[in-house]
Amino acid sequence: MRAEGVVKRWGPTTALAGVDVEVRHGVTGLLGANGAGKTTLLGLILGLHPPDAGRLEVLGLDPARLGPDVRARVGYSPEHHRLPDDMRAHDLVAHLAEVHGLPRREATGRASDMLWEVGLGEERFRPVGTMSTGQRQRVKLAGALAHDPDLLLLDEPTDGLDPVQRDDMLRLIRRIGSEFGLTVLLSSHLLDEVERICDAVVILGEGRLLTAGTLDELRAGAEGYVVVVEAGAEELARRLVAAGASVEADGQRLEVTPGGDEVADAIRDGVAELGLALLRLQRRRVTLEDVFLAAGTRDDEPTPSPA
Amino acid sequence: MSDARIVDRGYRPYDGPRLGAPGAIRSLVRHTAWRVLGIRRNARTKVLPALSAGIAYVPAVVFVGIAAFIPDDRLRDDVLPSYGEYYGFVTMAIVVFAAFVAPEALCPDRRSGMLGLYLASPLTRDTYLLAKGVAVGGLLALTTLGPPLLLLLANTLQGVGPDDPLDVLTTLARVVAAGFMLAAFFTVLSLVASSLTDRRAVASAGVVLVLLVSAVVANVLVEEMDAPGWVLAFDLFDTPFELAGRIFGERGEVPEVSTAALATSAAVVIGLGSLFVRTRYQRLAVVS
Numbered sequence: 001m002r003a004e005g006v007v008k009r010w011g012p013t014t015a016l017a018g019v020d021v022e023v024r025h026g027v028t029g030l031l032g033a034n035g036a037g038k039t040t041l042l043g044l045i046l047g048l049h050p051p052d053a054g055r056l057e058v059l060g061l062d063p064a065r066l067g068p069d070v071r072a073r074v075g076y077s078p079e080h081h082r083l084p085d086d087m088r089a090h091d092l093v094a095h096l097a098e099v100h101g102l103p104r105r106e107a108t109g110r111a112s113d114m115l116w117e118v119g120l121g122e123e124r125f126r127p128v129g130t131m132s133t134g135q136r137q138r139v140k141l142a143g144a145l146a147h148d149p150d151l152l153l154l155d156e157p158t159d160g161l162d163p164v165q166r167d168d169m170l171r172l173i174r175r176i177g178s179e180f181g182l183t184v185l186l187s188s189h190l191l192d193e194v195e196r197i198c199d200a201v202v203i204l205g206e207g208r209l210l211t212a213g214t215l216d217e218l219r220a221g222a223e224g225y226v227v228v229v230e231a232g233a234e235e236l237a238r239r240l241v242a243a244g245a246s247v248e249a250d251g252q253r254l255e256v257t258p259g260g261d262e263v264a265d266a267i268r269d270g271v272a273e274l275g276l277a278l279l280r281l282q283r284r285r286v287t288l289e290d291v292f293l294a295a296g297t298r299d300d301e302p303t304p305s306p307a
Numbered sequence: 308m309s310d311a312r313i314v315d316r317g318y319r320p321y322d323g324p325r326l327g328a329p330g331a332i333r334s335l336v337r338h339t340a341w342r343v344l345g346i347r348r349n350a351r352t353k354v355l356p357a358l359s360a361g362i363a364y365v366p367a368v369v370f371v372g373i374a375a376f377i378p379d380d381r382l383r384d385d386v387l388p389s390y391g392e393y394y395g396f397v398t399m400a401i402v403v404f405a406a407f408v409a410p411e412a413l414c415p416d417r418r419s420g421m422l423g424l425y426l427a428s429p430l431t432r433d434t435y436l437l438a439k440g441v442a443v444g445g446l447l448a449l450t451t452l453g454p455p456l457l458l459l460l461a462n463t464l465q466g467v468g469p470d471d472p473l474d475v476l477t478t479l480a481r482v483v484a485a486g487f488m489l490a491a492f493f494t495v496l497s498l499v500a501s502s503l504t505d506r507r508a509v510a511s512a513g514v515v516l517v518l519l520v521s522a523v524v525a526n527v528l529v530e531e532m533d534a535p536g537w538v539l540a541f542d543l544f545d546t547p548f549e550l551a552g553r554i555f556g557e558r559g560e561v562p563e564v565s566t567a568a569l570a571t572s573a574a575v576v577i578g579l580g581s582l583f584v585r586t587r588y589q590r591l592a593v594v595s
Contacts (some may be wrong), residue, residue: 004466046426046427048426048427067428067431068327068328068430068431068434069327069429071427071428071429072325072327072428072429074427076424076427078423078424078427080423082418082419082420083419083420083421084415084419084421086348086349086352088347092345095334095338096424098330098331098334098338099330099331099334099335099425099428099429099430100325100331100428100429101325101326101330101331101429102321102323102325102326102328102329102330103323103324103330104334106321106323110470112322113318113319117318143424147318147319147321148319148321163557175437176318179317179318180318181318181320188386225538
C-alpha cells in the first residue's frame with residue numbers, strides 16, 4: 001500500500017492532511033490517537049470513499065476507481081464486536097468468504113479451516129451470540145482471512161480482551177504475518193502491543209504522518225546513553241552539546257542522544273578531561289513510546305497498554 | 308505402512324477462481340432469502356413466512372380442487388374467482404410478508420454490523436441494495452406470482468381455463484405483469500420503512516401505518532371532503548391490488564379512478580421509494 005500526499009476532508013474537518021506512507025510486507029502497526037486519521041485511512045484503502053487529493057495505491061490498484069477489485073483481495077476486521085447473534089460462526093465465516101468471491105464449496109471448506117486456525121475449531125457450529133468477546137474477535141479474524149486476502153486490515157483487534165486473550169490474539173496476528181505470509185496493517189492505540197508484534201510502524205497525529213519506518217530504524221533514531229556523574233554534569237553537558245549531541249539533564253543525570261560510537265567517545269573524553277567521577281554509563285533502552293513521544297504527539301495519547 | 312497422519316495442514320493459500328461482484332451479489336441474495344424465510348434459524352423465525360405462504364397458496368389449491376369437482380361450467384364460473392379477483396384472497400399474505408417478514412432483509416445488517424463487513428467486500432452500496440431488493444422481491448413474487456400461475460396451470464390442464472393458446476399466453480403475460488408489479492410495489496414499500504430504522508418491529512409498524520393511514524386519508528378526503536376521485540390513487544393499500552385487477556381488464560372497488568392514475572401512483576411509489584432507499588444508504592457511515 002502506498003499513499004502519496006493523500007488528503008481527505010469531512011466537511012470543515014481535515015482527517016488526512018497530505019499523508020505519504022508505504023506499507024510493506026509483514027506486520028505494520030498503524031498508531032495514533034482517536035481522531036488521528038486511522039479509520040479514515042482504512043476507509044480509503046478499502047475504496048469506501050475517494051481521497052480529495054493525492055494518490056493511493058493498494059495491491060497495485062487505485063481503490064477509488066477499482067474498489068470492488070481491491071476489496072476482493074483485502075480482509076477487514078472492524079473494531080466493533082457486533083455480529084449476527086443467531087448465526088453460527090461457521091456459517092458467518094463461509095458467507096463472508098462467499099461475498100468476497102469464493103465459490104460456495106470452497107468458502108465452506110475454508111471457513112472450517114480458518115476457524116481451526118484461530119482456535120475456534122471445536123466451537124465453529126456455535127451461534128455467535130453465545131460467544132465471548134474474545135471468541136467474537138477470533139470469528140471476525142477468521143472472516144477476514146477466509147478468502148485468502150493479500151492484505152489484512154485489523155482495526156483494534158484486541159479491544160475488549162482480557163490479558164490472556166490479548167496475548168493469544170497478538171501471537172495469532174504475529175503468526176499470520178510470518179507463517180501465513182500475509183501483509184497485515186494493524187490499527188491500534190496501544191503502543192506495547194504494536195511493539196510486540198509489528199515489524200514496522202506508521203504513526204499518525206491529527207491527520208499528519210508523524211513518523212514511519214521499521215521498529216529498528218525508529219529505535220535507532222531515538223537511541224542514546226544515560227550518564228550519571230557525582231558532580232560536574234552541567235560542564236559535561238556543555239561539552240557534549242558542543243560535540244553535536246543532544247542532552248537532557250536531570251541533576252547529575254544526563255540523557256544523551258543519539259546513540260553510536262562517536263557520542264560514546266565524546267562522553268568518555270569529557271568525563272576523563274573534566275576529571276569527573278562517573279557513577280553510571282549505560283545504553284538507553286528505547287521503547288516505542290519514546291519514538292512516539294519524539295515524533296511529537298501529545299504524551300497522554302495514545303496510551304501504553306494496561307498491565 | 309505408518310498410521311501417522313497430519314492433523315494440522317496449516318494455512319493454505321487459495322488459488323481457485325474468484326467470482327467477484329457477481330458472486331458476491333448471488334451469495335447475498337441467497338443468504339438474505341434464507342434468512343428472511345428462517346432457514347438455518349430457530350423455529351420461531353419460520354412462523355410468519357410459513358403463514359404468509361399458507362395464506363397465499365391454500366386458496367389456490369382449494370380453487371383448483373373445486374374446479375376439478377364442479378363439472379358445470381356456469382356454476383364453476385359463479386363459484387371460482389377470476390384471476391384479478393384472486394388477489395383479494397392473497398392481500399393479507401402479501402401485507403404480512405411485506406410488513407413482518409421483509410424487514411428482516413435490511414434492518415439486522417445495520418444492527419449487527421454486517422453492513423460494514425459487506426461494504427468491505429466487493430459489494431458496493433448499490434450492489435448491496437440490488438441484492439437485497441432481488442431477494443425480497445423474489446420472495447414476494449412467490450406470493451404474488453405463484454398462486455395465480457398455479458391456478459392458470461391447473462385450469463389449463465383441467466380444460467377449464469383459457470382454451471385458445473393465444474388466450475393462455477395473454478393470461479400468462481397478465482399474471483406475470485400483475486405479479487411483478489405487486490412484488491415491486493411492496494418490496495419498495497418494505498425497503499423504505501426498513502431503511503429508516505435498524506429495528507425490525509419499527510419497520511413493520513411503519514409499513515402497516517403507511518398502508519392504513521394512506522387508505523384512511525384518501526378515503527376521508529374523497530368521501531367526506533369531496534376531493535376528486537383520483538385522490539384514491541394515493542390509497543397505497545388498495546391501489547396496487549386495483550391496478551392488478553385492471554391488468555386483467557377488471558374494475559374493482561374504485562372504478563372512478565382511471566387506470567393511468569393508478570399506474571402513475573404505483574410508478575411514483577416504486578421510483579421515488581427506490582431513490583429514497585438509495586440516497587439513504589449512500590449517506591450511511593459504515594467503517595466503525
